[in-house]
Amino acid sequence: MNAEVKPIRTPAEQALAAAIETARAKFSSAKPVAKLREKAAMSFLESGLPHRRIEEWKYTDLRALMREAAPLAPPPDAAAIKAAKTLDPFPGIEARRLVLVNGTFVPELSDLKALEAGLTILPLARALAEGHKLTGKIGAIVPDTYDAALALNTAFLNDGIIIALEKDAKTEKPIHIIHCNVGKSPVATFARALILLGASARAHIIESFVGPDGVGYQANSALELHAGDDSKLDFVRLQAEGDTALHLATLLAEIGARVKFSLHPVTMGAALSRFSVLLRFAGAGTEGKLAAANLLRGRQHADTTLVVDHAAPGCSSRELNKSALDGASRGIFQGKIIVRHGAQKTDARMATHALLLSDNAESDNKPELEIFADDVQCGHGATSGALDETLLFYFLARGIPREQAEALLIQSFVGEAIETIAHDGLREALMERASNWLKERG
Amino acid sequence: MALLEVKNLQVEAGGKKILNGLDLSVNVGEVHAIMGPNGSGKSTFSYVLAGKPGYKITGGSARFEGEDLLALAPDERAAKGLFLAFQYPLEIPGVTTMTFLRTAVNAVRKKRGEAEISTPDFLRFVREKAAALHIDLEMLKRAVNVGFSGGEKKRNEILQMALLEPKLGVLDETDSGLDIDALKVVAEGVNKLRSKKRAIIVITHYQRLLDHIVPDIVHVMAKGKIVRSGGPELALELEKKGYAAFEQAA
Numbered sequence: 180m181n182a183e184v185k186p187i188r189t190p191a192e193q194a195l196a197a198a199i200e201t202a203r204a205k206f207s208s209a210k211p212v213a214k215l216r217e218k219a220a221m222s223f224l225e226s227g228l229p230h231r232r233i234e235e236w237k238y239t240d241l242r243a244l245m246r247e248a249a250p251l252a253p254p255p256d257a258a259a260i261k262a263a264k265t266l267d268p269f270p271g272i273e274a275r276r277l278v279l280v281n282g283t284f285v286p287e288l289s290d291l292k293a294l295e296a297g298l299t300i301l302p303l304a305r306a307l308a309e310g311h312k313l314t315g316k317i318g319a320i321v322p323d324t325y326d327a328a329l330a331l332n333t334a335f336l337n338d339g340i341i342i343a344l345e346k347d348a349k350t351e352k353p354i355h356i357i358h359c360n361v362g363k364s365p366v367a368t369f370a371r372a373l374i375l376l377g378a379s380a381r382a383h384i385i386e387s388f389v390g391p392d393g394v395g396y397q398a399n400s401a402l403e404l405h406a407g408d409d410s411k412l413d414f415v416r417l418q419a420e421g422d423t424a425l426h427l428a429t430l431l432a433e434i435g436a437r438v439k440f441s442l443h444p445v446t447m448g449a450a451l452s453r454f455s456v457l458l459r460f461a462g463a464g465t466e467g468k469l470a471a472a473n474l475l476r477g478r479q480h481a482d483t484t485l486v487v488d489h490a491a492p493g494c495s496s497r498e499l500n501k502s503a504l505d506g507a508s509r510g511i512f513q514g515k516i517i518v519r520h521g522a523q524k525t526d527a528r529m530a531t532h533a534l535l536l537s538d539n540a541e542s543d544n545k546p547e548l549e550i551f552a553d554d555v556q557c558g559h560g561a562t563s564g565a566l567d568e569t570l571l572f573y574f575l576a577r578g579i580p581r582e583q584a585e586a587l588l589i590q591s592f593v594g595e596a597i598e599t600i601a602h603d604g605l606r607e608a609l610m611e612r613a614s615n616w617l618k619e620r621g
Numbered sequence: 622m623a624l625l626e627v628k629n630l631q632v633e634a635g636g637k638k639i640l641n642g643l644d645l646s647v648n649v650g651e652v653h654a655i656m657g658p659n660g661s662g663k664s665t666f667s668y669v670l671a672g673k674p675g676y677k678i679t680g681g682s683a684r685f686e687g688e689d690l691l692a693l694a695p696d697e698r699a700a701k702g703l704f705l706a707f708q709y710p711l712e713i714p715g716v717t718t719m720t721f722l723r724t725a726v727n728a729v730r731k732k733r734g735e736a737e738i739s740t741p742d743f744l745r746f747v748r749e750k751a752a753a754l755h756i757d758l759e760m761l762k763r764a765v766n767v768g769f770s771g772g773e774k775k776r777n778e779i780l781q782m783a784l785l786e787p788k789l790g791v792l793d794e795t796d797s798g799l800d801i802d803a804l805k806v807v808a809e810g811v812n813k814l815r816s817k818k819r820a821i822i823v824i825t826h827y828q829r830l831l832d833h834i835v836p837d838i839v840h841v842m843a844k845g846k847i848v849r850s851g852g853p854e855l856a857l858e859l860e861k862k863g864y865a866a867f868e869q870a871a
Contacts, residue, residue, distance in 0.1 A: 590715070
C-alpha cells in the first residue's frame with residue numbers, strides 16, 4: 180500500500196497526542212519505565228485509535244466510538260477523596276482495601292496496616308519515584324499483537340499499585356483494589372497495577388470499578404500479573420462503572436507451573452467497555468478457570484477479548500462467558516486459544532453463551548483456535564438465543580408469573596458463571612447484584 | 622356444575638388436526654382415567670388444558686368451575702387450581718428445587734389472595750409432603766430435575782401437586798419410564814391426594830398404573846376424541862383386546 184498516506188487524526192486522537200506531549204514533560208521516573216512509556220507513546224502516535232479493520236477490535240471500533248478524549252485527571256482533592264469513601268461496591272466483605280481515586284492511589288483510604296508476612300504493597304507513584312526494583316517488572320508481559328488501549332495506559336503510566344507476595348506467603352483476607360471515579364466533569368484515568376505472586380503463594384484478589392452515572396469519564400486500566408510456580412490465585416472482578424463511562428482494561432497474566440487460578444469477571448457498567456485478557460500458561464501442569472458474567476442493557480456495548488496462550492505442556496483451561504443482553508445492548512466475546520509447539524496434553528475448552536432478552540440486543544462471538552501441537556484436546560462452543568419457551572411454560576404451569584419466571588431463568592443463566600466463586604460473601608453479593616439488575620428490568 | 626366441562630374441543634398443531642371434538646365432564650371428587658394409543662391426542666389434551674403455547678383451538682370449549690379455561694394464561698389456570706404433572710419434567714439448571722417450589726407456592730397463594738408462607742412453615746410443609754413421597758430433602762437442594770432419575774422426576778411432580786393443592790390434577794403418563802417400585806411410590810403419593818374436594822385425571826397408555834390408582838371412570842381416546850367411557854372394568858377389557866378395535870370405531 181501507499182506509505183505516503185497519513186491518516187486523518189480524529190479529535191480524540193489529537194487530544195490524546197496533545198496529552199501525551201504534556202505527560203512527557205510532567206512525568207519523571209527511572210530509566211526502564213521512562214523508556215517503556217516513551218515506546219508506548221510512540222506506538223500510539225503512529226497507530227492511533229484502533230478501528231474495525233484491526234482484527235482484534237473489529238466489533239469495537241474505538242476510533243469511531245470514542246468521539247473525544249477527556250482531559251487527564253488531576254490528583255484527587257480532599258472533596259474527591261471524601262466522595263470516594265462510600266463507593267466500595269462490597270462494603271460487607273472483609274478485605275484489605277486499596278483505593279485509587281481517579282487513577283491516583285490514596286493511602287488514607289487504603290488499609291496498609293498489619294500486612295501479612297511476605298506481603299508488600301507499594302503505591303506505584305512512590306515506587307517509580309524511588310526507582311524501586313519491582314518497577315522493573317512493569318511491561319514484562321508483552322502481548323503478541325500491539326494493543327492501543329494498553330499502549331495508552333503505558334504512555335500515561337504514573338500511578339497505581341504494586342502488590343507482591345513472597346514465596347509461600349498468603350493473604351489472610353482478600354485484597355480489594357477499588358478504582359473509584361468521582362467528580363462531575365469527565366476525566367481520563369490510567370491506573371496501572373502489578374501483582375507478583377512468589378512460588379507457592381496464595382492470594383485472593385478483588386478488583387472493582389465504580390463511578391458516577393452520566394459523567395462520561397474514561398478509565399483505562401492495566402494489570403500485570405505474575406503467578407509463580409505452585410501458587411494459587413482467586414481473582415474476582417466487578418466492572419460497575421457509571422452508565423456513560425468508557426472503560427478500557429487490560430489484564431496480562433504470566434502463569435508458572437502447577438498454578439491453580441480462577442478468574443471471575445462480572446461486567447455490568449459503562450456505556451462502552453473493553454476487557455482484554457491474556458493468560459499465558461508458561462509452566463507445566465497449571466489449571467486455569469475463567470467464568471465471566473455480563474449483564475447489559477440500554478445501549479451498552481461490552482467487549483471481552485481473551486487470549487489463552489498455552490506455551491507449556493499439560494495445562495488445562497476452562498472459559499465460560501455468559502451474557503444476558505437486554506434493550507439494544509451489544510455483547511462481544513472474542514476468545515482465542517493458542518497451543519504452542521510442545522504444549523502437548525493441553526486440555527482447553529471455551530464456551531460463550533448469550534441470552535438475548537430483546538429483539539434489538541446483539542451478541543457477537545468469535546472463537547479462534549491456533550494449535551501447533553498434535554496431542555491436545557481443544558474445544559469451543561458458542562450459542563445465542565432467547566429464553567426457552569418450553570422452560571418458561573413449566574414455570575407458568577406452576578403458577579409462577581412470566582416476569583418472575585424470566586427473572587429466575589436469567590439469574591440461573593448468568594448465575595452459572597457466578598456460582599463457582601469460592602468466596603461465599605462475594606458470590607452472594609454478586610448474585611444479589613444480578614438479582615437487582617433483573618428487578619430494575621421490571 | 623362439573624369442575625371441568627369440555628365440549629366438542631377441536632385443536633390443531635402445526636396445521637394438523639389433533640383433537641377432533643373431545644367431550645369430557647369431570648366432577649369434583651372423581652378420578653378419571655384417559656387411555657389411548659400413541660398419537661391419539663392424550664398429551665395434547667393435557668397441554669391444551671394447561672395452556673401450553675403452540676396449539677390452535679379451532680372449536681369447542683373447556684370450562685373450569687364454569688369459567689372459560691382457554692381464555693386464561695397458564696399461570697392463572699394454575700392459580701385457579703389446575704395442575705399438570707408433566708410426562709417429561711423439565712430440567713432447570715441453576716434454580717434449586719426448593720426455590721422453585723417456594724416461588725410456585727407463594728405465587729399461587731398471592732393470586733388466591735393469601736399471605737406468603739413463612740420460611741419455617743414452608744419447610745415444615747415441604748418436609749411433611751416430601752416424606753410421604755420418600756423424597757430426600759437433599760434432593761430438594763439440587764437444581765430442579767437436573768441429574769434426577771426418572772422416578773425422582775415423577776415424584777418431584779407429585780410433590781409439586783401436593784404443595785399446590787389443586788382442584789384438578791392432570792397426570793400425563795406419570796407411569797412412563799418407571800419401574801414397578803417407583804410406580805408404587807408415585808401411585809401411593811397420588812392416592813394420598815385423592816379427596817372429595819379434588820378431581821384427578823390420569824392419562825396413561827397402560828393399564829398397570831390403574832391397578833394402583835383405581836379410577837372411578839375410564840375413557841378410551843382414539844383419533845382425538847373420547848370413543849368410549851365406562852367403569853374400571855373398561856381398562857381390563859382394553860388390556861385384553863388392545864386399542865385396535867376402538868380405533869376402528871373412532
